[in-house]
Amino acid sequence: xxxxxxxxxxxxxxxxxxxxxxxxxxxxxxxxxxxxxxxxxxxxxxxxxxxxxxxxxxxxxxxxxxxxxxxxxxxxxxxxxxxxxxxxxxxxxxxxxxxxxxxxxxxxxxxxxxxxxxxxxxxxxxxxxxxxxxxxxxxxxxxxxxxxxxxxxxxxxxxxxxxxxxxxxxxxxxxxxxxxxxxxxxxxxxxxxxxxxxxxxxxxxxxxxxxxxxxxxxxxxxxxxxxxxxxxxxxxxxxxxxxxxxxxxxxxxxxxxxxxxxxxxxxxxxxxxxxxxxxxxxxxxxxxxxxxxxxxxxxxxxxxxxxxxxxxxxxxxxxxxxxxxxxxxx
Amino acid sequence: xxxxxxxxxxxxxxxxxxxxxxxxxxxxxxxxxxxxxxxxxxxxxxxxxxxxxxxxxxxxxxxxxxxxxxxxxxxxxxxxxxxxxxxxxxxxxxxxxxxxxxxxxxxxxxxxxxxxxxxxxxxxxxxxxxxxxxxxxxxxxxxxxxxxxxxxxxxxxxxxxxxxxxxxxxxxxxxxxxxxxxxxxxxxxxxxxxxxxxxxxxxxxxxxxxxxxxxxxxxxxxxxxxxxxxxxxxxxxxxxxxxxxxxxxxxxxxxxxxxxxxxxxxxxxxxxxxxxxxxxxxxxxxxxxxxxxxxxxxxxxxxxxxxxxxxxxxxxxxxxxxxxxxxxxxxxxxxxxxxxxxxxxxxx
Numbered sequence: 106x107x108x109x110x111x112x113x114x115x116x117x118x119x120x121x122x123x124x125x126x127x128x129x130x131x132x133x134x135x136x137x138x139x140x141x142x143x144x145x146x147x148x149x150x151x152x153x154x155x156x157x158x159x160x161x162x163x164x165x166x167x168x169x170x171x172x173x174x175x176x177x178x179x180x181x182x183x184x185x186x187x188x189x190x191x192x193x194x195x196x197x198x199x200x201x202x203x204x205x206x207x208x209x210x211x212x213x214x215x216x217x218x219x220x221x222x223x224x225x226x227x228x229x230x231x232x233x234x235x236x237x238x239x240x241x242x243x244x245x246x247x248x249x250x251x252x253x254x255x256x257x258x259x260x261x262x263x264x265x266x267x268x269x270x271x272x273x274x275x276x277x278x279x280x281x282x283x284x285x286x287x288x289x290x291x292x293x294x295x296x297x298x299x300x301x302x303x304x305x306x307x308x309x310x311x312x313x314x315x316x317x318x319x320x321x322x323x324x325x326x327x328x329x330x331x332x333x334x335x336x337x338x339x340x341x342x343x344x345x346x347x348x349x350x351x352x353x354x355x356x357x358x359x360x361x362x363x364x365x366x367x368x369x370x371x372x373x374x375x376x377x378x379x380x381x382x383x384x385x386x387x388x389x390x391x392x393x394x395x396x397x398x399x400x401x402x403x404x405x406x407x408x409x410x411x412x413x414x415x416x417x418x419x420x421x422x423x424x425x426x427x428x429x430x431x432x433x434x435x
Numbered sequence: 436x437x438x439x440x441x442x443x444x445x446x447x448x449x450x451x452x453x454x455x456x457x458x459x460x461x462x463x464x465x466x467x468x469x470x471x472x473x474x475x476x477x478x479x480x481x482x483x484x485x486x487x488x489x490x491x492x493x494x495x496x497x498x499x500x501x502x503x504x505x506x507x508x509x510x511x512x513x514x515x516x517x518x519x520x521x522x523x524x525x526x527x528x529x530x531x532x533x534x535x536x537x538x539x540x541x542x543x544x545x546x547x548x549x550x551x552x553x554x555x556x557x558x559x560x561x562x563x564x565x566x567x568x569x570x571x572x573x574x575x576x577x578x579x580x581x582x583x584x585x586x587x588x589x590x591x592x593x594x595x596x597x598x599x600x601x602x603x604x605x606x607x608x609x610x611x612x613x614x615x616x617x618x619x620x621x622x623x624x625x626x627x628x629x630x631x632x633x634x635x636x637x638x639x640x641x642x643x644x645x646x647x648x649x650x651x652x653x654x655x656x657x658x659x660x661x662x663x664x665x666x667x668x669x670x671x672x673x674x675x676x677x678x679x680x681x682x683x684x685x686x687x688x689x690x691x692x693x694x695x696x697x698x699x700x701x702x703x704x705x706x707x708x709x710x711x712x713x714x715x716x717x718x719x720x721x722x723x724x725x726x727x728x729x730x731x732x733x734x735x736x737x738x739x740x741x742x743x744x745x746x747x748x749x750x751x752x753x754x755x756x757x758x759x760x761x762x763x764x765x766x767x768x769x770x771x772x773x774x775x776x777x778x779x780x781x782x783x
Binding site: 119158160168183191193194200205236282294298318 | 452453455457458459461462463466480506508509530531532535538540543545547548550552560561563567601605611613624627637639640643686687690712713716719720749750754757759773776779781782
C-alpha cells in the first residue's frame with residue numbers, strides 16, 4: 106500500500122486506544138495529540154472505523170466511534186484497546202528527541218529523561234529493543250558535565266517549591282560576577298547551553314541566565330508565584346518586553362572569505378549578501394559588552410559598520426587585551 | 436443492522452475501501468483466540484467475502500499482511516498449535532503496548548516534546564506517533580497544562596530551527612540500527628559546494644545545539660564528521676550490507692572536539708591565564724587532556740594541547756584582558772597580531 110493508506114491506518118490505530126482510555130476527550134485535544142485534523146476526526150474517521158469490526162458484524166461487533174458536539178467516545182472496540190508497540194522508527198525518533206533534551210548528567214531533566222528511556226525500552230518488542238540499544242550505544246550527546254547540571258537541579262527544585270534563589274552570576278554584559286535574587290520561571294536549551302528564565306527581584310524584570318555562568322545557587326525561604334499564562338516558549342520567541350528605544354542597532358560586515366562561516370555562527374538574525382560575496386549582519390541589542398566580546402573573536406574579519414560607539418568600545422577592549430602582551434597603544 | 440460490505444447489484448461489485456478491509460482483518464486476528472486459517476478469513480471477514488477468485492483473494496491477503504507488518508503488527512503463521520489448529524495469528528503480548536506509567540516530571544518532558552512536535556509540521560512523524568502511543572496511559576496534557584508548572588518548565592527545540600533535520604536524523608538512526616550505508620547530498624562549508632556522499636554510519640552525536648553524523652565516507656575511504664543540518668534533501672538508505680564499526684570507535688573523540696584539536700598531528704602545549712571572574716568557568720568546563728591550576732586570588736592557568744593554533748585565538752581573544760596566552764611565544768605573537776588587526780579595523 107502506498108503512503109497515504111498506511112498513514113490513515115496508522116492514525117486509526119493511534120486514535121482508537123486514546124479515545125478508549127480517555128472517553129469523552131475533546132476533538133481539539135485529540136487532534137493536538139495525534140496531529141489528525143479536527144475535520145477528519147469528526148468526519149472521515151468515524152465513517153471509516155464504524156464499518157469495521159469482527160464477524161458476524163452485528164451492531165455490537167462493529168466499532169462505534171461517536172463524535173457528539175466536541176466530545177469523542179467509543180464502544181465495541183475491545184480489539185483496539187491498546188496501541189501497537191513502537192516501531193523501530195518511532196523508538197529511534199524518541200531516542201533522538203530525548204538525547205536532545207538531556208543526556209547523562211546534564212540538563213535539569215536528566216533524571217526524567219533517563220526514566221522515560223528506561224520505561225519505554227522495557228515496553229519495546231524484543232527485536233526493536235535490541236536494535237534500539239544497538240543504535241543507542243552510538244547515539245549520544247557530548248556535553249561538558251560542569252557545574253551547569255548541578256545548578257540547574259538546584260534551580261529546578263527551587264522552582265518546584267516556588268522559593269527564591271540567590272545566585273552568583275557572571276554577566277557577560279558587565280564582564281563581572283554579581284549576586285542576585287531570582288525567581289525561576291522555566292528553562293530552555295539553545296546551542297547546547299541551558300538557560301533559566303527568571304524574574305530578577307531587585308530589577309523587577311524577567312531575564313535569562315545562562316546556567317554555566319552561575320557560580321553558586323542558594324535557595325531561600327521566600328515564596329513566589331509564576332504569573333498566570335507565562336510560557337517559556339512565548340518568552341523565548343518574543344524576548345523580554347524590550348525597551349526598543351534603548352536598544353542599539355548594530356551593523357557588522359564580514360569579508361567574503363568568512364561570510365559563510367559568519368552566517369552560520371554569528372548571532373544575528375539578518376544577513377544580507379553583498380555583490381562581492383561579503384555579508385552584512387544586523388542585530389539589535391541592549392547590552393554591548395557581550396557583542397564586543399563576540400567581535401573580538403573575529404579579529405580583522407569583522408568590521409563594525411555602525412554605530413561608531415561600538416567600534417570605539419571594541420578598540421578599547423582590544424587595547425586593554427594587548428597591554429597583557431607588553432604593548433600599550435595609544 | 437448488519438451492514439453488507441460487498442454489494443452485488445446488477446452485476447456491479449461495490450468493493451469496500453482497502454483501509455477498511457485491513458482493519459477488519461486485523462480485528463478478526465486480534466479477536467480470535469486460536470490461529471485463524473485462511474479458509475476462515477476468506478468468505479467471512481469483510482473485504483474477503485466477495486466473489487473474486489481464490490487466487491485473487493489470496494493475493495489480496497498477502498498484500499494486506501505485508502501492510503500490517505509495516506505498521507508494526509506481528510503476524511505469524513502457526514503450522515500447528517497445542518490444540519492442533521493452524522492458521523494466522525497476532526500475538527497479543529507482542530502487539531499490545533504494555534502499560535507505561537510516567538511520573539509527573541517525566542510527563543512534563545513528554546508534554547514539552549509533544550509541544551515541540553506540534554509546532555513543526557514536518558518534525559519527525561515518528562516522534563509524534565511514538566508520543567501518541569506511549570502517552571495513552573498518561574493523564575492528558577489538557578489537564579496537565581492546567582497544572583501550575585507545565586507551561587513554564589521546558590522548551591526544547593528539536594532540532595534547532597531546522598524542521599526537516601529531525602527526519603534526516605530519524606533516517607540516519609534507522610540506518611545505523613540496521614547497519615545500512617546511506618547516501619545523501621552534503622554541503623561543505625569550507626568550499627561552499629554540495630556533493631553526494633556515501634557513508635557507513637558509526638554514530639550520531641549532539642553537541643552545542645548541533646547534531647553530527649560520524650562515519651566512514653566510502654568515496655574518501657576515511658572517517659568523517661558531518662553536521663546533519665548541512666545534509667540536504669532525503670537520506671537514502673543503501674542495500675543492507677553489514678559493515679563493521681571499529682571496536683575502538685568512540686563518538687566523543689569525534690564530536691565536541693574543540694577546533695584547535697581538529698587537525699591530526701603533533702600537538703603543542705599552550706598555557707593561558709584567566710582572571711578571577713572567569714577562571715572558575717574555565718575550570719568548570721575542562722575537557723579531556725586539559726589541566727587547570729587555580730591560584731589563591733581566584734585566577735588560574737589552563738594548559739591544553741593544540742594542533743591548530745589559529746583556531747585557539749578566537750577562543751582566547753573573546754575574553755579580552757581577562758585571558759592571556761603565556762606561551763609558547765609563537766602563539767603569543769599570533770594573538771598579538773589578531774588584536775592589532777581588530778584595532779586597525781576599528782580605526783580605518
